Structure formats: C-alpha cells, structure tokens
Amino acid sequence: MAERGQAVRILGGGLAGGLIAFALAERRPEVAVELVEAGDRLGGNHVWSFFDSDIADEDRWLVAPFVSHRWDGYEVRFPAHRRTIAAGYNSIESERFDQVLRERLPCVRLSEAAELGDIDARGTGDLSALDLGWQKFMGMTIETDRPHGLTWPIVMDATVDQLDGYRFVYVLPFGSTRLFIEETYYSDTPELDVAVLRERILAYADRQGWPGVPANRVETGVLPVIIGGDFDAYWRSTGESRAKAGMRAGLSHPITGYSLPDAVRLASAIARAPDLSPQALARLTRTHAEQAWKRRGFYRMLDAMLFRAAEPAQRYKVLERFYRLPEPLIGRFYAAESTGFDKLRILTGKPPVPIGRAVRAILKGRK
Incomplete structure (x- = not known):
C-alpha cells in the first residue's frame, strides 16, 4: 500500500487522466490526488461510447458513474447487409464526466501552466x-x-x-x-x-x-x-522515464482509434499498484503500453490492408464483410481481445481486397 500522505499529480484532465484520478480517489483514499487541466472543463467537449464487452466485469465500477445513456443493442447498415446486434452499448457525455469528477475529487486545478507531474496524460506524443x-x-x-x-x-x-x-x-x-x-x-x-x-x-x-x-x-x-511505427521512439518523444497515459502512452485501439477501454484498464492497474512512486508509475505505464503494442500487431496488419490495399471508395466492403461474423467475435474485436480462431475467421474466405495488394501492404507495414 502507498504510504499515507503520498500524493499523485496527474497532468491532463481528459478521459485517461480523469479516470486515473477517479480510480485513485475511490480505491486509494490514503493517496492525495491532484488533477491539473489546462482547459476550462474536465473531459473537454466529447461523447465517448463503448460496448459492454469492452470493459471487464471487475472494472465496471470505474465507468458506471459516468454513463449518460445506455442501450441494449445497436444497428449497422451497409449497401448489401443490415443487422441488429444485441450487445449493450453506452455513451458518456463530457458534461457528466466533468460533473462526476468535480464531485468525487478533492483537488481539481484548472491551470494553463505546464508543470511537472507524476503521470502525463496530455494528448499525443510525436506522431511522426x-x-x-x-x-x-x-x-x-x-x-x-x-x-x-x-x-x-x-x-x-x-x-x-x-x-x-x-x-x-x-x-x-x-x-x-x-x-x-x-x-x-x-x-x-x-x-x-x-x-x-x-x-x-x-x-x-x-x-x-x-x-x-x-x-x-x-x-x-x-x-x-496506427498502421505501424516505432513504439520506442514514440514513447521517448515525451520523455523516457515519466509515467504516461492515454494517447501520450500510445494507448488506443489500432483500428477504431478509441481510447476508453485502454483508459479504464490502465486506471484500474494503477489503482491496484502497491507502489505509486514516480519511478514505479513510469515502469508500470511503460510496461503496460509496450505490452499492448506487442499484442496488437494483428489489428495494425488489418489497418495496412484497409488503408493500403483497399481502394478508398471500396473500403466499406471490408467492414460490411466483418459485420457478417458472429456477435461474440465482433465484441472481442472491439475490445482488442480477438482469439486466434477469431483472427482466422476474419482473414479467411473471399477477401474484399486484392490478395497481391494486401500482401504488399502487410509487408510494407512491417518494415
């Protein structure tokens, strides 16, 4: 457990930083949490949405207070295929995110000053x-x-x-x-x-x-x-030895670009961590982000096929075909937890992009 009197300062009151602050305030009352945000509202101006299957059962406490709307299913519509999927879907509006955080956190500071902090959650690193x-x-x-x-x-x-x-x-x-x-x-x-x-x-x-x-x-x-790139260079671009969260850590689904499930997982991991010193937080977040990067090569490969092999006007066919697959597979895909069999199902059958072009795109993406 963290020593009583220890403080954690989080820079950036967006989704990732706000959820870490909330998780610590709820589960680690012995830690003084300070959330510093340059804007005039926590969470900015956003609607974040997620599937029930994106969030592990043991982490639902972290998002439940923020949910503004929930539905028991959703639709998809394509030129040759329409479908209703019975899967829970949720939305968080940033106004509610701001309200809940202000009610639950003892210290929120709106400041434009760039300060040192224990966890940096202020947007992207060097995207080049x-x-x-x-x-x-x-x-x-x-x-x-x-x-x-x-x-x-x-x-x-x-x-x-x-x-x-x-x-x-x-x-x-x-x-x-x-x-x-x-x-x-x-x-x-x-x-x-x-x-x-x-x-x-x-x-x-x-x-x-x-x-x-x-x-x-x-x-x-x-x-x-994210189709590919150098994770180590991206991490170093905002400092090698500091803790990071959200897109600062490169944490998002490679295909959808969504960061909420990753923000929940990291906030939960930090709330459980026995050591919340700056050095320990830096190691934890670096390891967490690097492992996620390594596990998600399959999704980056699909990105290469979508962006480099499919003609822009024909890209919809990739998603149209995907949405003919079983519902549980679709849920695991969005959670970035596809099984080996899922990956085989996604790749087998008649592909909606030319094989030769797909192979060249994949090989180029791996360079």
Missing part, C-alpha cells in the same frame, strides 16, 4: 514516429421536429455516398426528439471541412425523416489509426 491513417469526424446534436422513432444507436450507416475514404454516419438517440449525428471518415488525410460536414449531417437527417435544428453540441476530432 508512427505510420498512420486517420479516423476523423464531426458530430452534432439535433432537436428533431417530431419524435424520430429510433430505439437503438446506428453505429455504422455506410449506405451513404463513399467520400474521402470509408465514410459512415453514426447516430445516437439521446431522447425522443434529440439525436447525436456524426459524420465519420477513415481517410488518408487529417483535414476536416467543418462547414461541409455540417451540411451533410443536416441533409442526412432530412433524408431519414428527422428534420430539425442543431442543438447545443458540436464535436470534431481527428484520431490516429
């Missing part, structure tokens, strides 16, 4: 050390003129025109007349044209029979999709 594609998006809430009738989220609607890579629309029903609609692209470039995407979102809502007006949330993001 990594080989990347991009998952970029713009989402906004819409108040519809009448009840929209959606019961479950639409996690992927790829029946839309394929533009700028693999394009799909993501829809969350936050109320009977409130929708969060997001335009998402698996693109070769990180640029976003916010004005264009806003009009596409409104046009999509109209086509679905959900006319309305924008409400109080507009969110944009550009997430790195």
Whole structure:
C-alpha cells in the first residue's frame, strides 16, 4: 500500500487522466490526488461510447458513474447487409464526466501552466514516429421536429455516398426528439471541412425523416489509426522515464482509434499498484503500453490492408464483410481481445481486397 500522505499529480484532465484520478480517489483514499487541466472543463467537449464487452466485469465500477445513456443493442447498415446486434452499448457525455469528477475529487486545478507531474496524460506524443491513417469526424446534436422513432444507436450507416475514404454516419438517440449525428471518415488525410460536414449531417437527417435544428453540441476530432511505427521512439518523444497515459502512452485501439477501454484498464492497474512512486508509475505505464503494442500487431496488419490495399471508395466492403461474423467475435474485436480462431475467421474466405495488394501492404507495414 502507498504510504499515507503520498500524493499523485496527474497532468491532463481528459478521459485517461480523469479516470486515473477517479480510480485513485475511490480505491486509494490514503493517496492525495491532484488533477491539473489546462482547459476550462474536465473531459473537454466529447461523447465517448463503448460496448459492454469492452470493459471487464471487475472494472465496471470505474465507468458506471459516468454513463449518460445506455442501450441494449445497436444497428449497422451497409449497401448489401443490415443487422441488429444485441450487445449493450453506452455513451458518456463530457458534461457528466466533468460533473462526476468535480464531485468525487478533492483537488481539481484548472491551470494553463505546464508543470511537472507524476503521470502525463496530455494528448499525443510525436506522431511522426508512427505510420498512420486517420479516423476523423464531426458530430452534432439535433432537436428533431417530431419524435424520430429510433430505439437503438446506428453505429455504422455506410449506405451513404463513399467520400474521402470509408465514410459512415453514426447516430445516437439521446431522447425522443434529440439525436447525436456524426459524420465519420477513415481517410488518408487529417483535414476536416467543418462547414461541409455540417451540411451533410443536416441533409442526412432530412433524408431519414428527422428534420430539425442543431442543438447545443458540436464535436470534431481527428484520431490516429496506427498502421505501424516505432513504439520506442514514440514513447521517448515525451520523455523516457515519466509515467504516461492515454494517447501520450500510445494507448488506443489500432483500428477504431478509441481510447476508453485502454483508459479504464490502465486506471484500474494503477489503482491496484502497491507502489505509486514516480519511478514505479513510469515502469508500470511503460510496461503496460509496450505490452499492448506487442499484442496488437494483428489489428495494425488489418489497418495496412484497409488503408493500403483497399481502394478508398471500396473500403466499406471490408467492414460490411466483418459485420457478417458472429456477435461474440465482433465484441472481442472491439475490445482488442480477438482469439486466434477469431483472427482466422476474419482473414479467411473471399477477401474484399486484392490478395497481391494486401500482401504488399502487410509487408510494407512491417518494415
């Protein structure tokens, strides 16, 4: 156990830093936790979503207080395949994240000063050390003129025109007349044209029979999709011997770019750690992140196939085929816990990309 009177300072009050602070405050009351955030709100302006299967049963206490919305299933829509999947799906809105943290944490400091801390959770490191594609998006809430009738989220609607890579629309029903609609692209470039995407979102809502007006949330993001790279160089880019979390540690799902499951796992591991000294935290987080990197080579290989072997306008076929697979396999995939048999199932059968091009993309990604 940590000695009474020990303090842990966390730099960055986003998802990763906030969950570590929460975990320590809840499970290690003998530790004085200080969370330092440069913005005016913990968590910024985000909607984070996750499947029930992303979070281990023993870690659910870490996310349960933050969940704003939950559904018992979700839909996917593709030109040649539609499916409803009976799997729990959850969303966290950053306003609730901020509220819960302020209620539970004894010390939150909003400060723009770059300070020394025990755990650094302030965004990405040097992305030039990594080989990347991009998952970029713009989402906004819409108040519809009448009840929209959606019961479950639409996690992927790829029946839309394929533009700028693999394009799909993501829809969350936050109320009977409130929708969060997001335009998402698996693109070769990180640029976003916010004005264009806003009009596409409104046009999509109209086509679905959900006319309305924008409400109080507009969110944009550009997430790195990790195809390959040098983990050691990435880690060194923000200091070799300091503890890190979130994308600062390179912790995200290589395909989805999502970081919430990793943020929960690391926060849980830190809360259980017997030694919370700066040196021990640095060793723990480095080992945790390096092991995750080594385990996820399969997903980076799939990224290489998606971005380097599939034509941009045909990338949707990769996901369309994937969503014909068994539900438990899909759940393990999103949790980055695919079994050997899962990987075989994903790769066997008629591939939606040319074999020769796929092999060349994989070999290039391994260099």
